[in-house]
Amino acid sequence: MATDTATASPRPARPSTWHDPRIRGIAYQILFVGIVAAFGAFLIHNTLVNLRRQNIASGFGFLDREAAFGIGESLIAYSPADTYARAFLVGLLNTLYVAGLGIVLATILGTMMGIARLSSNWLIRKLAQVYVETFRNIPLLLQLFFWWALLRESAPGPRQAWELLPGVLVSNRGVVFPVPVADPVHRWMLLAFVLGILAAVGVSRWSKRRQALTGAQFPMGWVGTGLVLGLPSVVFLAAGAPLQLDWPELKGFNFAGGNAVSPEFAALLIGLTVYTGSFIAEIVRAGILAVSWGQSEAASALGLKPGQRMRLIILPQALRVIIPPMTSEYLSLTKNSSLAVAIGYPDLVSIANTTMNQTGQAVEGIAMIMAVYLAISLVISLFMNLYNRAVALVER
Amino acid sequence: MIKKLWVLTLVGAMTALGGAARAGVTLDKVKAAGQISCGVPTGVAGFGAPDSQGRWAGFDVDICRALSAAIFGVADKVKYVPLTAQQRFTALQSGEVDLLSNNTTDTLQRDTELGLNFAPVVFYDGQGFLVPKKLGVKSAKELNGATICVQPGTTTELNLADYFRANKMEFKPVVIEKRDEVLSAFFSGRCDVYTNDSSALNADRLSQAPNPDDYVILPERISKEPLAPVVRHGDDQWDDIVRWVVYALIEAEEKGITSKNVDEKLKSDEPYIKRMLGVTPGMGKALGLDEKWAYNEIKLVGNYGEIFDRTLGKDTELKFERGLNNLWTHGGLMYAMPIR
Numbered sequence: 001m002a003t004d005t006a007t008a009s010p011r012p013a014r015p016s017t018w019h020d021p022r023i024r025g026i027a028y029q030i031l032f033v034g035i036v037a038a039f040g041a042f043l044i045h046n047t048l049v050n051l052r053r054q055n056i057a058s059g060f061g062f063l064d065r066e067a068a069f070g071i072g073e074s075l076i077a078y079s080p081a082d083t084y085a086r087a088f089l090v091g092l093l094n095t096l097y098v099a100g101l102g103i104v105l106a107t108i109l110g111t112m113m114g115i116a117r118l119s120s121n122w123l124i125r126k127l128a129q130v131y132v133e134t135f136r137n138i139p140l141l142l143q144l145f146f147w148w149a150l151l152r153e154s155a156p157g158p159r160q161a162w163e164l165l166p167g168v169l170v171s172n173r174g175v176v177f178p179v180p181v182a183d184p185v186h187r188w189m190l191l192a193f194v195l196g197i198l199a200a201v202g203v204s205r206w207s208k209r210r211q212a213l214t215g216a217q218f219p220m221g222w223v224g225t226g227l228v229l230g231l232p233s234v235v236f237l238a239a240g241a242p243l244q245l246d247w248p249e250l251k252g253f254n255f256a257g258g259n260a261v262s263p264e265f266a267a268l269l270i271g272l273t274v275y276t277g278s279f280i281a282e283i284v285r286a287g288i289l290a291v292s293w294g295q296s297e298a299a300s301a302l303g304l305k306p307g308q309r310m311r312l313i314i315l316p317q318a319l320r321v322i323i324p325p326m327t328s329e330y331l332s333l334t335k336n337s338s339l340a341v342a343i344g345y346p347d348l349v350s351i352a353n354t355t356m357n358q359t360g361q362a363v364e365g366i367a368m369i370m371a372v373y374l375a376i377s378l379v380i381s382l383f384m385n386l387y388n389r390a391v392a393l394v395e396r
Numbered sequence: 397m398i399k400k401l402w403v404l405t406l407v408g409a410m411t412a413l414g415g416a417a418r419a420g421v422t423l424d425k426v427k428a429a430g431q432i433s434c435g436v437p438t439g440v441a442g443f444g445a446p447d448s449q450g451r452w453a454g455f456d457v458d459i460c461r462a463l464s465a466a467i468f469g470v471a472d473k474v475k476y477v478p479l480t481a482q483q484r485f486t487a488l489q490s491g492e493v494d495l496l497s498n499n500t501t502d503t504l505q506r507d508t509e510l511g512l513n514f515a516p517v518v519f520y521d522g523q524g525f526l527v528p529k530k531l532g533v534k535s536a537k538e539l540n541g542a543t544i545c546v547q548p549g550t551t552t553e554l555n556l557a558d559y560f561r562a563n564k565m566e567f568k569p570v571v572i573e574k575r576d577e578v579l580s581a582f583f584s585g586r587c588d589v590y591t592n593d594s595s596a597l598n599a600d601r602l603s604q605a606p607n608p609d610d611y612v613i614l615p616e617r618i619s620k621e622p623l624a625p626v627v628r629h630g631d632d633q634w635d636d637i638v639r640w641v642v643y644a645l646i647e648a649e650e651k652g653i654t655s656k657n658v659d660e661k662l663k664s665d666e667p668y669i670k671r672m673l674g675v676t677p678g679m680g681k682a683l684g685l686d687e688k689w690a691y692n693e694i695k696l697v698g699n700y701g702e703i704f705d706r707t708l709g710k711d712t713e714l715k716f717e718r719g720l721n722n723l724w725t726h727g728g729l730m731y732a733m734p735i736r
Contacts (some may be wrong), residue, residue, distance in 0.1 A: 069556075072570055152735065344581065354548045360509055
């Protein structure tokens with residue numbers, strides 16, 4: 001930092017080497033980095049020496065050993081006979097799963113609430129305010145315990161489960177619902193879905209260019225929906241509609257078949273969404289307020305409806321104020337997902353904790369947790385920065 | 397969680413910056429501090445929990461008190477550090493506590509890779525299953541497909557997976573760290589089964605269940621759980637002291653020395669008792685303690701049988717049978733090495 005101001009200052013005559021502020025600045029910075037690096041190296045060395053003297057194993061060799069503990073929820077096949085490395089992967093995927101869904105849902109909820117806080121309707125405005133002030137001001141951990149206890153205590157046992165819809169059962173084991181049995185047609189449907197999205201993006205670009213040139217509008221919403229949903233449906237029907245559902249049924253203690261959402265996962269997702277949503281609502285509100293009122297008036301004068309005004313004029317300008325703090329919210333949501341350990345959802349930290357205790361290698365375990373969260377956070381930052389650049393105002 | 401990560405990070409920093417553990421260091425440190433820092437459970441009825449006046453009491457706590465009596469001549473020079481199963485080993489390794497008296501199972505991996513030494517076993521336990529009676533289950537073999545509440549970081553978690561694998565059964569673990577939370581999850585019906593050491597199951601059933609009679613412990617014991625106090629590798633003198641303090645408790649019961657009659661036994665003619673109680677000097681010096689070490693612990697805390705009856709056995713609501721924890725002369729496994 002010192003060099004910035006130093007180089008900016010005028011330099012009438014070239015001073016001697018040591019008195020040259022630029023060289024001195026560089027020297028100080030090298031010295032500082034050197035001290036930090038030396039301290040880091042000292043810490044690592046001392047840790048290794050201490051661990052060795054206390055006869056505590058170190059290194060990452062344990063990752064190849066059999067984990068031998070069970071994991072309640074997993075997106076990939078896992079059994080206690082798998083390795084610690086695979087158990088870590090299960091935890092990582094669980095973390096990404098809940099954080100990814102949480103980010104999407106919190107953004108939707110927060111944006112709606114942020115707009116609602118500026119509504120001209122008194123009731124909507126006040127409800128949004130109560131939501132924000134309540135959930136923003138209660139510690140997340142308490143909220144998680146609250147949601148978890150609510151889901152656990154209010155629902156009946158699996159044998160007396162509530163049947164909401166045929167096959168959709170709610171009990172204190174979570175929500176179970178039927179899922180289609182895997183069929184080769186599904187792969188083609190997925191392909192059709194992706195093609196539909198690509199086609200919709202293409203059509204959207206074309207229609208925007210045409211509108212810019214000729215002013216003619218195009219019913220993009222209907223065509224886009226038709227492409228994205230229609231193409232897979234056509235494939236599905238063309239293949240003879242092979243739909244066979246895997247129904248959940250009570251077998252022994254629990255439901256077998258179908259798919260289940262556990263109370264732990266649901267509590268964590270609801271907690272993260274509602275908590276982070278309240279912060280996002282304030283960010284969105286601030287972003288909208290940052291756009292000058294004249295813009296709204298000008299849009300009205302052009303004859304745009306309130307919805308169009310928000311979508312076409314206000315939000316695009318508000319986004320450049322919204323995106324940077326939003327990035328921080330996404331990062332904190334991801335990191336807050338580690339509170340899962342308190343309510344028994346097997347996220348990365350929960351599994352790393354178990355691993356550390358079985359192997360006793362706390363230093364490696366903590367290092368892995370830190371590295372993973374750092375990597376996730378940097379990736380989120382990267383994408384948000386790219387997006388920020390894309391929505392930034394282009395000065396003409 | 398964040399707090400715990402901080403604790404772990406701090407402990408990591410202490411490992412990074414800390415000095416060496418050499419023989420004799422722990423006793424010097426304890427004497428300089430004027431108290432023993434003792435890692436105890438975070439609240440298990442009978443083993444270690446604060447009583448109504450906030451004083452720590454229980455079986456594990458009495459081991460710490462016996463050690464304090466042997467070293468300081470008074471039983472209350474102990475700082476109790478409640479530690480979860482996950483925190484305890486790091487706390488011991490880093491020197492935050494001087495020993496663990498924390499229902500810790502003695503296993504090969506802990507003894508070697510974690511750099512720990514186990515004192516003699518003070519309680520022989522085995523892992524069991526607690527289920528609601530209305531489930532109608534009679535044996536652990538019928539638990540296929542069950543959802544099972546378990547605490548992480550214990551041998552319990554591994555034994556559970558081993559047992560179900562060995563019997564070709566499936567289960568769904570719900571892993572929750574805090575004991576209160578895991579119990580409230582089980583008693584609210586989130587899990588079909590709660591698994592832990594059977595002694596802890598019994599204590600939790602009696603002290604935590606809404607109605608203890610609605611729950612039953614299944615007959616199977618799926619593991620051996622020899623629970624023992626733990627010290628660090630590398631300080632043999634401290635290891636010896638903890639070892640012989642435990643042996644003296646057991647030996648006192650075998651020789652019929654209790655807190656009530658220990659003063660009379662000082663006048664005993666038996667050479668063995670004279671040596672043990674310090675009437676004939678030598679044993680205390682060998683340990684680096686006062687010659688009255690064994691006398692003090694028996695006088696102030698009681699012998700093994702008295703501690704057991706007072707905290708877990710017939711004088712308590714828990715009403716544990718002595719079973720394997722009886723003296724070898726009464727068909728149990730408690731057998732102290734000779735004090736000579």
